[in-house]
Amino acid sequence: MALLDNIRRLSENVRRRQPHTRGEQATKNALILPFLDALGYDIFDPTEVHPEYIADFAKKRPSGPSEKVDYAIYLNGMPIMFFECKSADSEPNLHNGQLQRYFNATPSVKVAVVTNGVRYLFFTDLEEPNIMDGKAFFEFDVLGFSERDVETLEAFSKAFFDAALVRQRAEDIIYTGKVTSYVNELLRNPSESFTRFLLNEINITTGKLTAKRVEKFVPIVKKAIQSTLLEMATRSIKQETYEPAPPVAVTPAAAPPPAPPRAPAESQPDLAKGVVTTAEELEAYDIIQRICADSAMKDKPQVQYLDSVNYFGLNIGNRKKWFMRLFFDGRRKAVVTRLAVERASPLVPGFEIEPAPENVGKSRVYISGLKDIERLRPLVLLAYEEEIRRAEASGGDDDDAPAPAAEALRH
Template structure:
């Protein structure tokens, strides 16, 4: 995940530099959107994988004009799995696109549709009704403003990890996690009376005692400070764990050397001639 995150940090800097010079939809595609698709691991030069100006079999011609096209259809195993509709970088995105919906609704094999202006990416699927594109995105990614959690979700759409069959479950998980996180965040920032009453009721020191409005009012600031201290401690521990180098496996000690006694060579025997 770290390598994937670093890759998008670099992409963000690249897009930030290019953005002032991008004008029009075609420039947006070439300078911003194709690099994004490439960063997800798809081969933007392989026409069997990335099909620009994709015309589906069901596409009908506009009155007096050519057939409707989707800007990019990302294929895996010969099947379209992500439709991408592009807008110019200077166009504010709306939550819904009729053209994108028509393509999605008529292509049951494609589970994801993306609407983008090269900076913001809106991911849609059929959460409310099967094979009918939802009007609200289940996930949004801003290339110039994202968190590690955003990148973690985005990575599930990469070529290496994308599972077309699990998109509905994933979309539900993303939505529920977002809603629960928002709810928990509001509680932790400003604990309501019900939460304070619950916490005090769980503490043995208040067992059997009546939790009057006065007691609740008295201990609400205390609980708020305790929450802040706990969150700070958790963040500090997390940073410390990331900063500390992993303990290396101990190097096995070398076997002790055997001290071999040094044996002195035998001294030569000098014979003395007694006749001398």
């Protein structure tokens, strides 16, 4: 996806520029205009990106100066989006009704955006036609996004914008988000009513389902759900790894296609030893793989994982050549690398970081969830590249940290 590559480059630039950006005008130039450019709009053409847009009706007072919208985005000669810009060090909230007044009085505009150059809040008129909602239907964080977020953002790019579909897309985003959050919570913590439903459907018990009997089955249902999700995720990875490519017609001048690479056995979950690889860990593995694929190093070994009871480890082909460990089972989620704190700290602004316990790693960064991993991109890349250099320098000999010491990270 071209937009994904554009946004990834933009993210790196924003991460570098944000600490040095002060004031609204600097934020526009350094952060917001590059965002519009990434969406495919010509920021140098005022008939497409109109700065300080003014309408005749927009008066603070009858005899006062006209209110302005920071940017009006035009397509086919009509404004389609309004952008209100805040400075990079402020929250992108609706501080006044100026943007709403413009939106309500401009029928061709179906999207209004408030941004500080990092977070972009998208508004439309779901509650009442032509009246801007008070709550955003979509938020995009340039420093922390998923591929799904970029797919959603693509609907607002120049190539894909369709004013007639904005309302439908907004409803899809909101309702899908609500259902996803509900199902996610339900699968992590099955409710009594959901457990009752399952027990009735599979007819697993006889007699009346009392609250006490249902409570007994809740942990069983939770364990069954986790096993199902793990099986689905593992099956998906195996299909991507092992499924041969569709047959290709081979002409005399063409060589047969190479066999698909097989994932090492070390990257497979070891359930026999009591290790349960969760869907969350596999998703984190997928994100880290994609980040490492962007490394500028010439020879890039494939990222593999080896799960253990204490942590989920990422390595470059051997458990001793690990560069990152994920601790997702404790009270707080943490990422551990072999980078010293003084090297890792500048790469993770805004995150809590501290030295890791002895024999576990050199630095530990606390995160709130999977979305934070993308924000750790510079740290992931450096840890990965340093391990490649370490492996090359040592010729493959590298001591692994004893796993039992990792237990300290779970408390």
